[in-house]
Amino acid sequence: MSSALEPRTEARTRQGLSISAKNFGWQHAERAVPAISGLNVEIPAGQKVLVLGPSGAGKSTLLYALAGVLEIDEEAAPSGELLVGGKNAFDRSFPVGLMQQDPETQIVQSRVGDDVAFGAENLGVDPQLIRERIPRALEAVGLGALDYEHRTQELSGGQKQRLALAGIMAMGPGLMLLDEPTANIDPQSIPPLRDAVINAAQSSGATLIVVEHRLEAWAKHVDRVLVLEPGGGLAHDLTPQALFDDEQIRAELAQAGVWVPGYVPRTRSQLRTPGAAKLTAKDLVCARGEHAVRTAPASLTVASGAAVVIRGENGAGKSTLALTLGGLLEPVAGELQASSELADGLAAGPFSWKAGALVARIGSVFQEPEHQFVTQSVREELAFAPLRAKRGSGDELKYDPAQVDARVDELLTRLRLQDLAEANPFTLSGGEKRRLSVATVLAASPDVVILDEPTFGQDANTWRELAQLLIEELESSTAVVAVTHDEDFAKALGAQQIELAPATGISGVRGSAGPMLDAPVADSWLAKINPLAKLGAIAGATLPLISTMDWVSATVVIAAALCALPLAGLGIGAFFKRGWPLLAAGLMAAWGIALVGEDSGAVLLNIGIFQITEGSVAGGVATGLRALAMAVPMVLLLSTTNPSDLGGALSQQLKVPHRFVLGALAGMRLLGLMVEEFTTLTLARRARGVGNLGTMRQRVKAKAGQLLALLVQGIRRAGRLATTMEAKGFGTGERTWIRTVSFTFRDGAVLAAGILLGVAALGIAMWAGTYNLVW
Template sequence: MAPTQDSGAVRPAAVTARGWGWRHAGRAKPAVHGLDLDIAPGERVLLLGPSGAGKSTLLHALAGVLGDIDDDGESGDADESGSLRVDGAAPRAQRGRAGLMQQDPETQVVLSRVGDDVAFGAENLAVPRAAIWPRVHAALADVGLSHLPLDHPTSALSGGQKQRLALAGILAMRPGLILLDEPTANLDPDGVLEVRDAVARCLDKTGATLVVVEHRVSVWKDLVDRIIVLQPGSASDPAVLLDGPPDRVLSEARTMLAAAGVWVPGYVPATRPRAAVPAAGTGNLLLAAEQLAVSRGRARRQGFRKIPPVPVQEDVAAQVRAGQALAITGPNGAGKSTFALTLAGLLEPVAGKVSATLDLSRGAGIDPYKWKAQQLISRVGTVFQEPEHQFVTGKVLDELQFGPRHLGHGADRVDELLERLRLTQLVDANPYTLSGGEKRRLSVATVLAASPQVLILDEPTFGQDANTWAELASFLSELLDAGTAVVSVTHDAEFTSALGGTELRLAAAEAVAP
């Protein structure tokens, strides 16, 4: 029998919600409450709202993968109300109709090779074998990864590249409903346009329904035909704050949207100004990198020889000074996160050196990589690109108290951090049930609780609405004025401008591995 032809035809999905709500297990308040919504087949919707409004919860529910519920439909300690349907059926019964790209692409990498990973979803949907690999090649081309061989290791990809890989896997599935949760948050400006254009090509080709969550409106405004704004769950207020064509919503309610934390085009929220930005090269030197080569790989042995890993960056110099901000910028795959982790003492240099000149006993002049964990945490605090990688307890409050307790310090800063980073109402919540923006703020707070002299943050503004972005930038400004050094890996030009300081731009080196 001849193999089934892959026509590429997609039946766009319809979405309906009637009084739908969801409360995560262990949470006092619902993430979403009383949602009434209709999305027609083929519509393209941009879903907006402040951090914690339930946008990610809704996307996970539409994909049929919302946590806290088992295969028999039992929700345990979670509560679901009303109805949510895809094509008239419960989303869990419609798996394959929706393709979800989550906020953290790291959680979606399944297999060790790029081609196999992109093919995974289509294989599980029983797409004919002869059709899968043409889909894989087309999807990789759409997201700008066609230059990678199919056997390229997924472990060697940067965070932004993994995000494109996750999108490629969705495109290869040809779903009727495409759900994108902050799809461009970890990408450089060129990558943002690549992904947006890849989604546009897919929609034009297939006619699939789109629901995209993105804090920054300008990227998606011209691609969608409708904007829906959610507000945090409440028994008295409707879940949908605004709903309509993009131009009308943005023009009629610009002030309201800005007040709600939406990144309307052309709007940058005010932040606390620095008391006095130190001139470059001033302030006590805390960390220094000289002729540094970095890699996430490990040395291997060949006979009696030790073969060092191939570096992603070489001959990099940097200085981290008290009271100064250092922004590490550059395209995806340039090794920004790898460089920051090496500077933080979490990766061993391939060549060159990192030296600490922090004025602390038994630490000056030593590579931070050689410090013990307790020495490191009190001196250099690191916020990872994936917040979940640093959560170690089951409650927000315990997470904040963990570092100070193990250092033998009091937890004096905990209440202040909860207040300033808008986490007060979440003290009893499980960190893994928080929204992406809340997880990011918690990961920053847990590091700040140990009062380090150097703070190194990887994509600190990821998932933040405009209000929480401004609060975080203002808080870091205060820390800088108090003498803390702040190092940020970021694509956020407004954030870099708000903190001031110096910029270290890493270029993508063609001669070394990505």
């Protein structure tokens, strides 16, 4: 009997998987009501189905259940029966392509080509077949212009969304599960992307399940429409045409919050005359970090009672501009000035304001809601910012506790979160999290509100409430700035629309001074050497140094490694930028030995209980040089070795289990994301009124809270990444590799050179009379 995960041909992938749910239900841990209950539905193999329902109806939960990646424990368990291809969905005995809402955690590998191939490799597809699929998949999702070696870390959110789709297409799964696949995509790019998905399903015969709020792009291209009942089962099982022709169904769905085609919720809107300017930007250029991509210059005025919508292509820097306008990033160039009324005694530049003053004047809603959450309940989240908002330029609080309680109750009702008041914010659905993130900012009633994709994941009813709430803010003279692709939202606010030109990069910076655990430096000579040969060469050069405590042998190895910098494509400046942590560790080791090493010779310095002598300094220098002799070659290795290449070599040549290797590589990528995550959390907590506190104790407490938030976010991201890997067949069978690792004469020469260097270093130390056997 053949396994679904054995190497296959194209012909064998041309089959879909049937779905059968019989009284199926799922209860999330810590939730009073089930996400799904009593679901009964039969979906034949190869059918294309659009799943609808109001926010919180369990749409995403159903997709995760079908993928078999919901975690079953004592508090969370399924009921009834859910079969995929005639087998229990939670057994994961079939290949499934699952696309989640968070683009960041759908990327596993560090290079575009490797990431597209990841799922197909896990399924044991023939490597030649995968190589043929990669360009077709990339072309289909609009990423055909990207080089296979392009770093996935440099892609925008929308590009990562497309890359995730390409990886699913390359897998050729029997079931494709897409959770809002076009949510982060430019409007003009949605039709071709949708066509690519539909064509992939048709050509492979796969069953396609798509969850979307906005239906115009999908309704006429599917076979069937299922409408879920919140907390229950199936409310409707429709033909797609009913969404256009059946007025009774359309009215019922619209009332329930479903975005039926051609329907836009009515909001109270009126002509407004903009008031005085609150923020003025002139030729403003923004960037997140010294070497990041910079936005094109932008000029705009944010006026009282008026709305501005920022639009542009994926990767144009819209979110970066929003963060800068919100006083969270320092402008790179140009001007950003707050009016004297808004500043109210503070400096004109919002970036210089303390957190408590900022949250009372400018409120920022982040693209990822979870970045903003700092408490354990929805009610506490809403009270957090207003309890910290400061009036004027002093420390006087803007609101008293009674005012805060009244505002919290009002927002809970308006945004339909009253039943979730005591729930943990991280356990909410995507749409609920988005509404909460907006409400946490509105709670402090700032003069300027800046929102990044505020309507993402909202059903028609919650969209209307959100739009209406912002209209009321405008009528009360609040200024609103929104980054959004939502045309209806912009029209409802009567917003001025600004198109941000494509961003400009800084040539060569990424390649020359990026992080050590990264893609190879350009196409340097050492980047083409087998990773195991480089690793063996470093071991051959540095392991002999363990036997001796002298400065000559270590100096020989350091000098040889520095001479090899051109082979790695590194200059001295780039070398120090990449390797400073390891170099700093060597210096710290030298200083430590100098302080506590064996005393001998003349006393050079007395520092309290420590005494530095000629002997301890000699020992410290020798120790530090030995540490540097091991660190410098490692910088060369890390700077010229892609982690994926190292993982492939370990698995293919040393037969290290691929599950361990690939899991470690995914963890390394996640570790890199956490560095960026820490920076984002710093900005988000400042936007919530945390930071710039007066006393050292307050600062330490704030940083401790940020580290805890980073830990929580890291765990959640790791869980999502694990879900992505599991859904792509990770660790379930024999694996294939599109990159075949070989060991050439040149690789052997590098290995031999490392061994000879170690021998030469010891020989020179013995000749110089400095060799000092450690034992």
